Amino acid sequence: MITHAKEAEKFNKDEARVDWHDDTLWFVRQKRDRMAHNIPEWEQLREKASQIKNHTLSNLDQYLVQFEKQALANGVHVHWAANAAEHNQIVFQIIQKHGFRKIVKSKSMLTEECHLNEFLIGQGIEVIDTDLGERIVQLRHEPPSHIVLPAIHLKKEDVGETFHQHLGTEKGAKDPQYLTEAARQHLREKFIAADLALTGVNFAVAETGGIVVCTNEGNADMGAHLANVHIACMGIEKIIPRQADLSVFLRLLARSATGQPITTYSSHFLRPASGKEMHIVLVDNGRTEQLARTDFRNSLKCIRCAACFNTCPVYRRSGGHSYHTAVAGPIGSILAPNIDMRKYADLPFASTLCGSCSNVCPVKIDIHDQLWKWRQILSQEGHTGTAKATGMKLMSAVLSNPDIYRFAGSTGRWFLRHVPSLASNSLNPWFKQREMPEPPKESFRDWYLKNRKKPKGE
C-alpha cells in the first residue's frame, strides 16, 4: 500500500534537492507574506471571503440552479456529472459528436482528480497540457506535484533533459528562458491545430452564469479563443453568488498563491463567440458527501491557491508526489479521505498540526483542526494500522496510571544510559536523521521532591 511516509522516504534520499525544494517554497511563502502585509484590510478580506463561501455552501442548490439558468440563457451548454466517470464520458461525448481528435488543456485540478487525460488518451484522443509546468510533467508521464507550481519538484537540468528528448532542444541546455521559448514554439503549433479547448474554472458566478479563469501564461485564452469548442469543467463548490464577489477573491487569490498582486489574466467567459460552442460541466464526485460532514464541509471553501502547501513544513520536505492524490498538501489531506478513507488514511497524519496552514488560508478553512478530526475518525474506523493503534493504547495505559508512568520513565532512562543501542537503531523511526538525546539523570518529579521548599512543620 502506498503511504505518505514511504513515498517521502524516497523523496528524502536526495538531501540537497529536499533543501532546495524547502527553500524555494518558503521563498514563495515569504512573497505571499509581503503582499498580504501591504494590504491593511487583508484580514477583513479573508473574513469576507470566508463568509461569502459559508453563505454559498448554505444555499448551494439555489445558486447552482441560478447559475445553470443564466448560463443556458447565455447560450452555454450545461452538463451535470455525479462522479468522475460520468464527467469523463460527458467530455468524451462532446469530442466524439464533432469527430475531434486534438484537444488542448489548461490547468484543471478537477480533471486531474477525474483522471481525464488517461481516459481520453485511451480513446485515441491527443490531449496536450498547455500550462508549462503541466506540459513538463506530462512529457515525463508524472502527475503534477503542486496545484499551482506543477513541476516544482524538478530542477532545470531535469526539464532540459525532458525537452531535449521530446522537443529537440540542445543536449545539456538548462537556461529557463531558452527552455520556455522552446515550449512556446511547440505549444503554439498545438494551439493552432487544436479542435477543442478544455479549461478549469476558478470562479463561477451564479448571478451572471459566467465563469472566470485565471492564468499567468495566457494558455487558457489561447486555447479557448482559437478552438471551435470550449469545455470548462468545475466542481460544484466553485460557485460564488455575485459578480462583485470577484473583487474579494481576486484580491486574495494570486497574493496567496504566488505573491503576485493579481494573475496576468483574469478572463471572464459569459457567452461563446459567434459561431463557437461553449460547455460547462458541473461535477459532484464526493462534494455533496463532504457537505454533509459538519466538521469537514468548510474544506469546500477552498479556492486552490496552495498557500497551505507552501507554508507546510511537511509538504516542503516531502514533496507533492508523496501525497499520492491530485491535490496534495494540507488541503488535499483533508479532501482525499472524504473520497476514499482507506486509500488516504495516511494523509491526515502527514502533518505536525502546527496550524500554519490555517493561518495563511485566504478563506479561513480550519485545516489543521480538520486534520486532527480526521485522525480520530480514521482511528475509530480502524484505518490506522495495528502498530499505531497498539502504540496509542500502550501510551494511553502508561499516561493514565502514575505508578506505571514513573516506572516506565525510570526504566527508560536506565536503558538509554546503559544500552543506548536499544533506541539508537534503525528499527526506531525517531532515530533516522537524528541523534537520540542524553537521558536526564532523574525525572522532574524526583528533582522536585528533593528541591521543593519544605512546608513548615514537615
Place this chain on the structure above:
Amino acid sequence: MNSRDLILNKVRQNKPDLLPLPILEAYPQGDIDLTDKFGNFLKNVGGDIYLAKDVQEARAHLTQKFQLSESIKVADYTDTNLFQQDPHSFEDVFVTIMRGQWGVAENAAIWIPEEYLPGKQRVLPFICQHLVIYLPADALLPTMYEAYQKIGTQDFGGYGVFIAGPSKTADIEQSLVIGAHGPRSLTVYLIEKQQL
C-alpha cells in the same frame, strides 16, 4: 433520477442552515496618487508605461518603439476589417493595439470588455507578440472593489478580461520568464486627452 436532480437533492439534504451573505464594502486607500501606484505596479509585473497627450502622440511613439513598417502585421482597434476574420489568421500579428476601459492601481490590471477588442476578436490580446493598450488617464481606480462596481453596471459583452502585464511563467525552477504563450511585452499609454 438524472445526475442533475441527484446532485441538487443531495445538496438540499446535506447543506447547513442558511448563513447570511455579507455586504461588500470599499476599503479606503488613503491619500494615494493613482497614476504613481498604477505605474509602479505595472513596471513590477513587467509592463512599460508612458504618458501621452493624445492617441496620435502614442501612435508615433509606438511606431518608433516597435519599428513598425508596412511589412509588420498590426491589429488595430480602428480596423473594421477584423470582424469577419478567422482567429487563426492572427497567428503572425506582431502588435495588437487596443483600448482599455479601467485601470486598477493596486495591481496594474486593465479591464477590457469585449467591444474594446479589435474586431471583437478575443484571441488578439493573446496571440500577438506585443500588446499595446491605450488607457484614459482618468480611468484609474484604487482597487478591484471599485473596478467591479463599474463593471457591474454595464454589459461587457460575451467576454471580458483583466490584463496585468505581459504573459509570464516561473514554472522552471521559479525563474521568471516573460513571454510564455501570450505577448512578450505590454506597453500602456495613459492618454491625457480623452478622445478614444
